[in-house]
Amino acid sequence: xxxxxxxxxxxxxxxVVINISCESDDICPESTATxxxxxxxxxxxxxxxxxxxxxxxxxxxIDNISVLPGYNIAAATQIVLPLRxxxxxxxxxxxxxxSINNNGTPDDLSDDFYDGNPDIITISYSREDVxxxxxxxxxxxxxxxxxxxxxxxxxxxxxxxxxxxxxxVEDETETHFNIFH
Amino acid sequence: MKQKHILTxxxxxxxLLLLFCVSANAQNDSITNTAKDSIKIKExxxxxxxxxxxxxxxxxxxxxxxxFEVSADYRLKKxxxxxxxxxxxxxxxxxxxxxxxxxxxxxxxxxxxxxxQNWLDMDNMIYSGFRIGASTFSQKLNSYTIYNTDPYWSxxxxxxxxxxxxxxxAIWVELIIGIKAExxxxxxxxxxxxxxxxxxxxxxxxxxxxxxxxxxxxxxxxRIGVGYGYTLSYxxxxxxxxx
Numbered sequence: 001x002x003x004x005x006x007x008x009x010x011x012x013x014x015x016v017v018i019n020i021s022c023e024s025d026d027i028c029p030e031s032t033a034t035x036x037x038x039x040x041x042x043x044x045x046x047x048x049x050x051x052x053x054x055x056x057x058x059x060x061x062i063d064n065i066s067v068l069p070g071y072n073i074a075a076a077t078q079i080v081l082p083l084r085x086x087x088x089x090x091x092x093x094x095x096x097x098x099s100i101n102n103n104g105t106p107d108d109l110s111d112d113f114y115d116g117n118p119d120i121i122t123i124s125y126s127r128e129d130v131x132x133x134x135x136x137x138x139x140x141x142x143x144x145x146x147x148x149x150x151x152x153x154x155x156x157x158x159x160x161x162x163x164x165x166x167x168x169v170e171d172e173t174e175t176h177f178n179i180f181h
Numbered sequence: 182m183k184q185k186h187i188l189t190x191x192x193x194x195x196x197l198l199l200l201f202c203v204s205a206n207a208q209n210d211s212i213t214n215t216a217k218d219s220i221k222i223k224e225x226x227x228x229x230x231x232x233x234x235x236x237x238x239x240x241x242x243x244x245x246x247x248x249f250e251v252s253a254d255y256r257l258k259k260x261x262x263x264x265x266x267x268x269x270x271x272x273x274x275x276x277x278x279x280x281x282x283x284x285x286x287x288x289x290x291x292x293x294x295x296x297x298q299n300w301l302d303m304d305n306m307i308y309s310g311f312r313i314g315a316s317t318f319s320q321k322l323n324s325y326t327i328y329n330t331d332p333y334w335s336x337x338x339x340x341x342x343x344x345x346x347x348x349x350x351a352i353w354v355e356l357i358i359g360i361k362a363e364x365x366x367x368x369x370x371x372x373x374x375x376x377x378x379x380x381x382x383x384x385x386x387x388x389x390x391x392x393x394x395x396x397x398x399x400x401x402x403x404r405i406g407v408g409y410g411y412t413l414s415y416x417x418x419x420x421x422x423x424x
Contacts, residue, residue, distance in 0.1 A: 026276065028328060035329040035337075061334065068333060082331035085338035129327065129340070131387045133401055136328045137278025140338065 028136035035139040036172045038123060040079040040147075045158045045180040051077045054181065058098040058114060062091035073098045083123060083169065085140040090123045096156045096181075119157050120150040125169070142169040147177050157181050222302050223421040226256045229369065231414020233268070245273040248394070252412055254293060259424075264310065265290040270318075270394035278326050279391075285318020285349070287395025293357070306361040306371075313354055314377070316395045319347035320385060346385035351393045353379045353406070367416040377406040 028034070044052035059071035059079065071079065084090045098116035105111060125142040132139050145167045149157050161178045169176050233250035240247045250268030257263055271284035291312035297305060322344040327337040359373025377396055384390070392398055396406045 028278075030330070035327055035331075037331055064334065066333075082329070082333045084334045085327040085329060086334075086336075090334070127338075129325075129338075129387075131389065132328065134274075134279070134389070134391055134399075135276070135401075137276070138325050138327055139329070140327050 026135050028133070032132060032136055033139075033171055034132060034136055035085060036141065036169050038081045038083055038142075038145070038147075038169050038177065039172060039175045040081065040160075040177045040179055041175045042077050042079065043178050043180050048180060052181065053077045054079075054094075054096055056096065056098045056116065058095040058116065060093050060095075062093060062120065068092070073100075078175070080172075081123070083125065083140075083142055085127065088125060088127065091120060092123075093118050093120050094157070095119075117154060117156045119152070119155055121157070121160075122148045122150060124148070145169050145176065222424040224259065224302075224424050225304065225367075225416065225418045225421055227417050227419040229254045229256075229414045229416040231369070231371075231412045233266075233410050234413050235409065235411035236268070236270075245275065247271040250410070252410075252414065260295040262293040262295070262308075262310075263291075264293045264312075266312070266395075268395060270392075270397075272392045272394075274391045274398075278328050280323040280325070281391050282321040282323060283318060283390070283392040283394065284321075285316055285394040287314055287316035287318075287393075289314040289355070289395060291355075291357070304363050307359075308361070309356070309358045311354065311356055312375075314352070314395050316351045316393050318349050318351070318394045319345060320349065320388070320390065320392075321345050322388060344388075346388060349383045349385060349390065351379065351382040351390065351396060353377045353393075353396050355408075359410075361412075361414070367418065369412075369414045369416065371410075371412040371414065373410050373412070375408040375410070377408065379404040379406065 042052055042054050044050045053075045054077070055075050056073050057071055057076050057079070058073050059068040059081070060066070061068065068081070079094070081090070081092055095114055095116040095118045098114050101113050101115045102108075103111045103113065123145060125145040128141050128143060129138045130141055131137075143166075145162070147160050147162070149155060149160060157179050159180045161180070163175060163177065167176055230251070230253045233252065236248045236250055240249070248268065248270040250266050252264070252266040254262040254264035266289040267286070269286045271282065274281045274283065289312040291310055293306070293308045293310035295306045295308050297307040299305060324339060324341045326339045329337050355375045355377040357373055357375050359371055361369045361371035364370050379396065379399070382390055382393065390399055393406075397408050399406060
């Protein structure tokens, strides 16, 4: 009786220990919502009910040397922009109808530049760090988000519209801004 | 004729009685004799005090850990002990995204029940018991780095402003199983494993308790915790009792 109860306790404890140690508690699961990106949908300015694809779109962050992956001269109706977590503003240049101008030297890639219609957008917000879990640590959520189209002589983005008053970016389940072009 | 019959009845019954008495006496004698042959075994009762040498060694080897625990038990009955532990833990939890120092003290109290049948005058234990534990502690968030699945704007924001969450408390119950072996007279080496279930804790604002002194590491999905101990203890004998 005593031996069996002892054995039982031992088995339960070992079982629980194995069960816990096999849990991947230290890897942040992909399904967990962490720092969200800004989601923008592109609509037709002459027919605001319809989505309209931005042709040959190239997106790059100002002060960032690389092109935003996924937007390297591609057509897009939805643009997902990661926001800076170390600053209260993020700036992007969105170039429509982009083409690479080889500057007359097809063999020399170093002097190539992009032709197209660039528009610069400035996204301003206030940041709040929210605790997620042991493995994921903290995420940033963005409050009072505003999107400004920097005016130039030929803006291809005619207007923008937040989906809510005091638009915040707290998750990636819905669109945050619409742009019309 | 009749009288003779009665007489013989009396005589026979007295003889029988006498025989019985003798035989009864004889049996009693044999019992007392065997009892006198064997040695009377006395068991020691007293207070056993000790420390956790496992925590001591870990404090030296592990840069992220400092801690110590003193323990005591008192033998109430042949198999029953009241037992308790008092300890201090400081643990740094460090990952790519968090660096947290948890520190505080704890008290555990409960009973141990010896499941082991000792031979002769041996006094070892294979025991099981339970504890109720309580801890007061603080957590210092030394630094954190924002987790972002999109690496486009790297590096992510890092905070090195110390944030302290103090005055935290936790209460838990635990099931303990272990052995205590008498190495030398009154000196014991023990090892045990603990399975804990968290009953209540104060949740820090916009953070969580990653490590609770005495309870050890917490887990995201369950309220269960685990622990182990290596103890060295000395029994101060107070009195003896027949086994």
